[in-house]
Amino acid sequence: MISGPIPPHPRLVVEGLLRFHRSRKQGEAAPPAEDPGLPVPSGADFLEEGLELFEQDLVLEEGLAIDFFGKDAGGAPVAVLASEEEEQDELPLRLLDLDAWFRRGRTLPRGLLAQACPALAKVELGHGLRFVLVAHSYESRFLERLQGLDALDLTVLEFGRLRVRGEGLWFLRALPPWDGDRDGRRPLPEGLADEDMRGLVARLMDRVHEIDPRPVIQGDRYHREIWLRGGVHFRVEVDGASVEIRIPEKGQHWILGDEGDIDRILDALLRVELEREALGVPSRDGDAEWESPRRKNGSLSTRSEDSGSGGTLGGRVHLSEEEMAAFFPD
């Protein structure tokens, strides 16, 4: 029998990534992945923009533990739970128990909670607990059970591993329908609560869809990365009730305030596109190495493509794994 390498427990991978993330931020050499003694660093942007983790192995009561605890960019408490497939049978029950514990905790005096558990004083318990699940893979049965837990605020992430220039790298991807992009055109970050601002961002995206009816959208609860026509890239960042739009390539940014800002942003995006086209700038050069393996995995169809199902023009065409593999002979 031939078997592949056994991946480490997701908890260890998260720890390793956290350490790597911290050392990279501080300009240090990355510590060895097997080093167990380092504390959890604060930043966990690789899991979600603005996520801060400040407690590891937080035990709330007997049998009720959180692998990594912290808060998201909006201050809501976040429980990161890492699991192997064989541990996933009991995970839904654990999620419900944790949710119930936090619902009870909301009613307790804040000082009392802080005394019992200092980590809880750093979060806004009124926001309710969010769960970020991390695993190498999930059983379909487990995912079906998760879909039944629609009262919980879930983000489900899956590890992947790819080799770039001979070096192995971990990457994370959110699984639908928890990927913030259920229909491929979901531009509004879930973390944006202000209704007026949601309307403004929605109008901006309506206009953006006129440039590219099928933009590539990625992101998490508080931000969106959006690529238009395979090249022009901009970000939508939520900070409380305000929204910032950035075009990294040009170093431009706007705090979205009114319809006039939408016109200015559209104008800037069109200018970037025209400039790229006129100069023949290849699109998304820097992403080529990660994008292609994702496609190779069959997880991403090619952009703005068409269905082969006949009928009206429009839709998408999927390349099979064999077709994609033919472009990667090595």
Place this chain on the structure above:
Amino acid sequence: MSLQDLLQGRMPRIFDRLRGGRDPSLRLGKGIPTIGVASGKGGTGKTFCTVNLGVLLAGERERVTVLDADLGLGNAHLLLGLRPTKNLQDFLEERSGLRELLQVSKYGVDVLPGGSGISRLCQLEDVEMRRLARSLSGELPRARTLLVDSAAGISPQTLKFLIAADLVLLVVTPEVTSLTDAYAMIKCLHLRGMESRIAVLVNRADDEGQALEAMHRVQEVAKRFLDLHVEGCGWVPEDPAVRGALASRIPIVVRAPHAPASRGLRLCAQRLEEMLIGLPARRTFPSRVPGRSASAFSETGGRGGRRRRTR
């Protein structure tokens, strides 16, 4: 038969095909050849190649028309130093006829500007497409070849334009993402039942080996999975002279005719000429392309000068 007759006979059928996609009964008899220039992803230099190939294909008396079908973000006129005051938006809003829109350059290429920066034009309604088709058939001035510079990506509108063409020229760069997107485009056209010929031009290649490898990759995958023959149109090397030509708004084949990119483009145009001869609509006017019979892969001087045949 006059050129105008040819146009009048041919253009309605081209744009009938725009309306509904494939229609075998609309295979063209006589008229002008239409080349749809496309790319799977943006930034491959599609417009740059379109404009320069147009200059090379234009004859002494016959002109090439570039229809800037990148509606909403068209910029072919920029590369020819033209400053249109009107664009297709004026036509669509019935403020102008097509003839008034036509921008005549001094390089033998005329441009129907697509309307830069007008996002509404990215999604033309079918009724607007039909009106455009009707007007093109009636108002397009004398042209030897129609080059349709389509938008990057695979939008329904782009597909409509490409399906209407006699020949689809896919401009790719050697990056694997460009190749996979180009293949996706080919597959999409194939699934639509498009029967026109498809050719690939590799732009911005470091050398001939890299260009050949990229082209063969697309050809092999198309043959293997779609049983489709994709032709090679040649390659254009990465060339610093391109940037200067773009900045000056003069086609590089005019501004720097001996630059490596210009040499590559000439060979590509020559290959294109050969392909056009095979089209039913092709007539044999003299062009500015030297009548050599060399392969488009044999004389282009890449920056590195390395010339090897990998297969």
